[in-house]
Amino acid sequence: MATCRVTSAGCPDHPSLERRFRGHKDAITSVDFSLNKKQLASGSVDSSMTVWNMKPQMRAYRFLGHEDAVTCVQFSPSGHLLASASRDKTVRLWIPSFKGTSTVLKAHTAIVRSVNFSSDGWYLVTASNDKTVKVWTVHRKKFLLSLSQHTNWVRCARFSPDGQLIVSSSDDKTVKLWDKTSKECIHSFYEPGGYVRHVDFHPSGTCIATAGTNKAVNVWDIRMNRLLQHYTVHADEVNSLSFHPSGNYLITASSDSTLRILDLLEGILLFTLHGHQGPATCVAFSRTGDFFASGGSDKQVMLWKTNFDADDVLKTQKMGTGVDRACCTLQSETDCGAHLKEPKLQGSIPNIV
Numbered sequence: 001m002a003t004c005r006v007t008s009a010g011c012p013d014h015p016s017l018e019r020r021f022r023g024h025k026d027a028i029t030s031v032d033f034s035l036n037k038k039q040l041a042s043g044s045v046d047s048s049m050t051v052w053n054m055k056p057q058m059r060a061y062r063f064l065g066h067e068d069a070v071t072c073v074q075f076s077p078s079g080h081l082l083a084s085a086s087r088d089k090t091v092r093l094w095i096p097s098f099k100g101t102s103t104v105l106k107a108h109t110a111i112v113r114s115v116n117f118s119s120d121g122w123y124l125v126t127a128s129n130d131k132t133v134k135v136w137t138v139h140r141k142k143f144l145l146s147l148s149q150h151t152n153w154v155r156c157a158r159f160s161p162d163g164q165l166i167v168s169s170s171d172d173k174t175v176k177l178w179d180k181t182s183k184e185c186i187h188s189f190y191e192p193g194g195y196v197r198h199v200d201f202h203p204s205g206t207c208i209a210t211a212g213t214n215k216a217v218n219v220w221d222i223r224m225n226r227l228l229q230h231y232t233v234h235a236d237e238v239n240s241l242s243f244h245p246s247g248n249y250l251i252t253a254s255s256d257s258t259l260r261i262l263d264l265l266e267g268i269l270l271f272t273l274h275g276h277q278g279p280a281t282c283v284a285f286s287r288t289g290d291f292f293a294s295g296g297s298d299k300q301v302m303l304w305k306t307n308f309d310a311d312d313v314l315k316t317q318k319m320g321t322g323v324d325r326a327c328c329t330l331q332s333e334t335d336c337g338a339h340l341k342e343p344k345l346q347g348s349i350p351n352i353v
Contacts, residue, residue: 002308005277007166007187009062011233012238012309013307014271014305014307015021015261015273015304015305015306015307016304016305017080017275017302017303017304018281018291018303018304019056019301019302020302020353021040021042021050021052021060021299021300021301021302021303022089022153022296022299022300022301023050023060023062023160023215023302024042024044024045024048024050024273024301025044025046025048025299026044026045026299027279027281027296027297028036028044028068028071028281028282028295028296028297028299028300028301029042029043029044029045029068029069029070029071029072029281029282029292030042030071030072030074030075030295031281031282031283031284031294031301032057032073032284032293032297033044033072033075033284033285033286033287033291033293034075034079034096035075035077035078035079035181035287036079037054037077037286037287037288037291038054038055038183039051039052039053039079039096039289040250040291040293040301040303041056041073041074041075041082042071042076042295042301043071043072043084043127044069044164044299045069045070046068046069047064047066047067047069047070047086048062048063048064049062049063049066049068049073049082049084049094050062050063050068050128050301050318051063051082053241053253054303056307059302060096060102061096061098063065063084063094063100063102063284064100065092065100065102065104065151066084066086066087066088066090066092067086067088068086068087068088068092069086069087070085070086071085071086071087071111071113071114071115071120072083072084072085072112072113072115072248073095073110073115074115074116074117075117075118076117076121076138076289077117077119077121077301079096079097080096080119080271081094081095081096081117081121081138082094082095082096083090083115083117083124084114084115085113085114085115085126086111087111087112087121088294089107089108089109089110089111089112090104090106090107091104091107091110091112091124092104092105092128092138093105093124093138093141094105098186101326102140104200105136105205107126107128107134107136108126108128108130108132108134109128109148109156110128110129110130110153111129111153112128112129113127113128113129113143113154113155113156114126114127114155114156114157114158116157116158116159117159117165118159118163119159119161119162121138122137122138122139122163123135123136123137123138123144123159123163123180124136124137124138125157125158125159125166126157126175127154127156127168128153128154129153129154131148131150131151131152131153131170132146132147132148132150132154133148133150133154133157133166133168133178134146134147135148135166135180140274142157142292143338145180145183147166147168147176147183147185148174149351150168150170150172150174150234151172152170152171152172152195152220153170153171154168154169154170154171154195155169155170155171155195155196155198155268156168156169156196156198156199156200157169157199158199158200158201159180159201159202160201160205161204161205162205163180163202164179164180164181165177165178165180165186165201165205165222166178166229167178167199167201167222168195168196169195169196169198169212170195171195171221172195172353173190173191173192173194173195173196174188174189174190174191174242175189175190175191175220175296176187176188176189177189177208177222179212179316187222187225189208189210189220189225191210191212191214191218191260191273192213192302193214193216194212194213194237194270195212195213196210196211196212197211197212197213197237197238197239197240198210198211198212198238198239198240198241199211200241200242200243201243202219202243202247203243203245203246203247203352204247205217206221206222206223207220207221207222207228208220208222208228208283209241209243209250211238211240211241211252212238213237213238215234215235215236215238215254216230216231216232216238217230217231217232217233217234217238217250217262218230218231218242218253219250219264222349229264229267229271231262233252233255233260233262233269234252234254234256234258234274235256236254237254237281238252238253238254238255238299239253239254239255239280239282240252240253240280240282240283240284241253241279241283241286242283242285242292244285244306244308245287245288245289246289247264247286248263248264248265249261249262249270249308250262250264250271251262251263251283251285251292252283253282253283253294253295253296254280255279256279256280257274257276257277257278257279257280257296258272258273258274258280259271259272259275259280259283259294260272260275261273261274273304274300275294275296275302275304276296276297276302277296277298278296278297278298279296279297280294280295280296281295281296281297282294282295283295283321285306286295289308290305290306291303291304291305291306295327300319302331304343305308308313311332
């Protein structure tokens with residue numbers, strides 16, 4: 001295996017670790033960037049949510065209100081709201097300022113696993129251990145509809161880019177595709193090897209990616225309902241994934257402590273990133289894709305610079321160009337990985353206040 005070691009000065013075209021945020025008292029469960037990249041939110045098993053400011057001299061804000069672990073956080077598309085889900089069965093909508101005011105949605109009868117805004121910011125979808133997926137209006141903060149064909153815990157639910165479809169993953173080993181208007185299940189994808197922890201739409205809206213306990217990452221075409229790519233690049237469960245906004249790359253986080261970046265056009269593993277001590281629990285690209293963040297059981301949030309070549313980021317190929325070529329299985333550690341050393345950090349990193 002060819003290995004590229006990234007020095008403290010960084011390495012062109014290879015991701016670099018920019019900062020570590022410390023202050024949470026337990027494992028990180030979720031990370032998300034605001035639209036303008038000025039803020040990064042994280043949720044934790046310690047029942048708190050923190051909004052980190054990108055400028056080192058600016059303080060971080062810790063939000064308290066949930067009575068149990070925070071399982072998921074997400075900024076609204078405008079960045080004016082921040083949603084959080086919790087084991088306390090509630091969802092909170094926060095104004096991400098120093099006042100930290102929030103509205104509580106008594107959302108489900110069991111643990112709420114995920115929250116996700118529609119691209120227009122008008123709706124919120126939630127997934128729960130009560131086996132349901134629910135949709136809420138954001139402005140009025142009212143319940144709108146429930147999707148209830150899963151037969152076990154629902155781990156994750158996401159809107160399609162156009163807001164017309166919803167995808168959900170469950171411990172019943174299915175991934176279901178729903179029509180929001182008719183509330184009908186359009187199709188079920190089966191994952192017999194284990195349950196899917198995380199699912200999301202490709203930016204084009206034509207594909208979905210799944211990650212789960214069988215150590216695999218799958219990319220499915222939702223137009224033809226077929227498997228496009230199958231990656232087995234991790235040595236343990238895959239906990240989270242995120243598409244690059246260009247649609248050309250996919251990043252994954254695993255209990256094997258690594259992050260992996262996949263090139264979807266070529267169907268290959270690009271980078272293996274080592275940073276967390278213990279399981280990497282969550283990962284997310286920024287809205288523009290020039291940064292990504294990861295969280296782990298080591299209580300740390302890490303900020304990474306993508307450093308993709310500008311020509312790569314601006315590729316105009318559609319998802320089908322590269323992904324349709326083959327459904328390929330990659331054996332772990334067969335491609336170039338970036339093993340990161342601790343970089344020299346500029347400025348101090350704020351702790352939770």
